[in-house]
Amino acid sequence: MNMQTTIAGIPFKNPVMTASGTFGSGMEYGEFVDLNQLGAVVTKGVANVPWPGNPTPRVAEVYGGMLNAIGLQNPGIDVFLERDIPFLKQYDTKIIVNVCGKTVEDYVDVVEKLGEEPAVAMLEINVSCPNVKEGAIAFGQKADALYHITQELKKHAKQPIIMKLSPNVTDITEMAKAAEAAGADALSLINTITGMKIDIHRRKFAIANKTGGMSGPAIKPIAVRMVYQAAHAVKIPIIGMGGIANAEDAIEFILAGASAVSVGAMNFVNPYTTIEVIKGIEAYMERYHVENLTDLIGAVE
Amino acid sequence: MKQKQTAVVASQKEIAPQIFDMWINTELAAEARPGQFVCVYPKDRSTLLPRPISICEVNGDKTALRLVYRIAGQGTAEFAGYRAGDSIAILGTLGNGFLEAVGIDSLTGSIVRDDVEITADKMFSGKQVFLMGGGIGIPPMLQLAKKLNQFMEKDRIQIIVGYRDAQTFLREDLERYGKVFIATEDGSVGTKGNVMNAIAENGLSADKIFACGPMPMLRAIKAYAQEKEIPAYISLEEHMACGVGACLGCVVKTREIDHHSHVHNARICTDGPVFEAKEVEIG
Numbered sequence A: 001m002n003m004q005t006t007i008a009g010i011p012f013k014n015p016v017m018t019a020s021g022t023f024g025s026g027m028e029y030g031e032f033v034d035l036n037q038l039g040a041v042v043t044k045g046v047a048n049v050p051w052p053g054n055p056t057p058r059v060a061e062v063y064g065g066m067l068n069a070i071g072l073q074n075p076g077i078d079v080f081l082e083r084d085i086p087f088l089k090q091y092d093t094k095i096i097v098n099v100c101g102k103t104v105e106d107y108v109d110v111v112e113k114l115g116e117e118p119a120v121a122m123l124e125i126n127v128s129c130p131n132v133k134e135g136a137i138a139f140g141q142k143a144d145a146l147y148h149i150t151q152e153l154k155k156h157a158k159q160p161i162i163m164k165l166s167p168n169v170t171d172i173t174e175m176a177k178a179a180e181a182a183g184a185d186a187l188s189l190i191n192t193i194t195g196m197k198i199d200i201h202r203r204k205f206a207i208a209n210k211t212g213g214m215s216g217p218a219i220k221p222i223a224v225r226m227v228y229q230a231a232h233a234v235k236i237p238i239i240g241m242g243g244i245a246n247a248e249d250a251i252e253f254i255l256a257g258a259s260a261v262s263v264g265a266m267n268f269v270n271p272y273t274t275i276e277v278i279k280g281i282e283a284y285m286e287r288y289h290v291e292n293l294t295d296l297i298g299a300v301e
Numbered sequence B: 001m002k003q004k005q006t007a008v009v010a011s012q013k014e015i016a017p018q019i020f021d022m023w024i025n026t027e028l029a030a031e032a033r034p035g036q037f038v039c040v041y042p043k044d045r046s047t048l049l050p051r052p053i054s055i056c057e058v059n060g061d062k063t064a065l066r067l068v069y070r071i072a073g074q075g076t077a078e079f080a081g082y083r084a085g086d087s088i089a090i091l092g093t094l095g096n097g098f099l100e101a102v103g104i105d106s107l108t109g110s111i112v113r114d115d116v117e118i119t120a121d122k123m124f125s126g127k128q129v130f131l132m133g134g135g136i137g138i139p140p141m142l143q144l145a146k147k148l149n150q151f152m153e154k155d156r157i158q159i160i161v162g163y164r165d166a167q168t169f170l171r172e173d174l175e176r177y178g179k180v181f182i183a184t185e186d187g188s189v190g191t192k193g194n195v196m197n198a199i200a201e202n203g204l205s206a207d208k209i210f211a212c213g214p215m216p217m218l219r220a221i222k223a224y225a226q227e228k229e230i231p232a233y234i235s236l237e238e239h240m241a242c243g244v245g246a247c248l249g250c251v252v253k254t255r256e257i258d259h260h261s262h263v264h265n266a267r268i269c270t271d272g273p274v275f276e277a278k279e280v281e282i283g
Helices: A077-089 A104-115 A137-141 A143-156 A172-181 A217-233 A247-256 A273-287 B027-031 B074-080 B098-102 B120-124 B139-148 B171-175 B195-202 B215-228
Strands: A005-007 A010-012 A016-018 A040-042 A059-062 A065-068 A094-099 A120-126 A161-164 A186-189 A193-196 A211-215 A238-241 A260-263 B003-016 B019-025 B037-041 B051-054 B064-070 B087-094 B129-134 B157-163 B179-184 B208-212 B232-235 B251-253 B265-267 B274-276
Touching: A016 A273, A040 A120, A059 A211, A065 A217, A077 A094, A077 A104, A094 A104, A104 A120, A104 A143, A120 A143, A137 A143, A143 A161, A143 A172, A172 A186, A172 A217, A186 A217, A211 A217, A217 A238, A217 A247, A238 A247, A247 A260, A247 A273, A260 A273, B003 B027, B019 B074, B027 B064, B027 B087, B037 B064, B051 B064, B051 B074, B064 B074, B064 B139, B098 B139, B098 B232, B098 B274, B129 B139, B129 B195, B129 B215, B139 B157, B139 B171, B139 B208, B157 B171, B157 B195, B171 B179, B179 B195, B195 B215, B208 B215, B215 B232
Parallel strands: A016 A040, A016 A260, A040 A094, A094 A120, A120 A161, A161 A186, A186 A238, A238 A260, B129 B157, B129 B208, B157 B179, B208 B232
Antiparallel strands: A005 A010, A059 A065, A065 A211, A193 A211, B003 B019, B003 B087, B019 B064, B037 B051, B037 B087, B232 B274, B251 B265
């Protein structure tokens, strides 16, 4: 039985990754999970300089999921390269760094610095965080802007780039095609869905940013649908995510066309989710006599 | 070692309206420190996020944790329905603890930080402390008082607690480990007003303050500690998603640059929940 999957020529021992922003750089969850078992660790977004993020409250619970508006708090690329990369290098897992910025130049700055670090396998470009006022999301919601930034980053990136798509668009295939046409090596989707929650007793927004990105099991059907649509619109591989809580969920994404999957919000609920998903996919493959994981990709009939 | 596990409820009762007192059998009790908390997960899958609840007490054998909490919503309402023998999903033990915030390992009394020069018995013996709790911030003061009894004289542990009314839950437990002063909003028991009024009315003083309660109370304590030039260690609360420092949901503004993100934002779940008051910007 072969769990390996390949994205942009890079082999991953299994298709299970961590969704950016839900797993830090692995340090916190290393107490619960053997990071060596993971297909990849996708880090929290990192910018060219430290970002303080949004005011609190930053998180709120909603039915079957959560809203967050962290605002990409991060220590900046210099601290990240000194501290987080050496930590992750100790493990036998692939490192994918999520890159955020407010301007194209910000992104280029980070991408170039990461180019000097051969331990980083791929870059995931965050053009879809709904919680950052300037830049970021604007690149992810207009096809021409997405095309432009993808093309720019491809000129500077030493590693293959994954464009992380926003679900907050009218037509996900248009965005997927724009990223592919501009040279993206892979896509990841979906980022969170913009939502809102109001505390009726206090008559206040549940999170300080007013809106937040919704994640968790409640969004999974939307994510599966978008992965399926994107997979039929482009030839580049897709990393699927959105509410994955167990192996069954992960397999749905793979059958819909994802070459790999990421566990996000459910890490918060059950820190062992990633490992349980890996074991569950193995059990599924055994049960249905699937020799290669890749045989399952897009195999929905 | 942090762990998520399914533990067993040993007992539960309502000790004041909407306030529940639950004992849980769990080996996590062996490592529990005063001021730490556990995340409790509802079984209803529509409510996914953990409810951070402070540790009120550890039993003598260190095999059980006592959680005293208020029903604040759907999740805690579910917990309140648990009976002896029911399972309960918890993650713990989390956070730094009151004595750890001072620089002392509360399990051994030894020094855990470079800037601390004396062990717990030398630090506390002959000194006076305030343990201040307001409302549902009172429970963690019990285990702290119990612990401090190992290092100092009982009558120097001054426990100042504020309630709304005569529903003075945990009062008898607290009286076993310190000298208790009560303030009630309606004046039905002790000083009429809040914990600060109780300090003034009783003419109390201290060398150190430990506190947990609503933000206005913590702000008043921060100001009082600054005026008296004594250290105050306050336990903060915020909505959490992961409880282990990964999601960056529960931050507090800090005076110094934080070691994680280098942006003056400490994580309440892991860098706290207890902070020295002067280190945090609580308005």
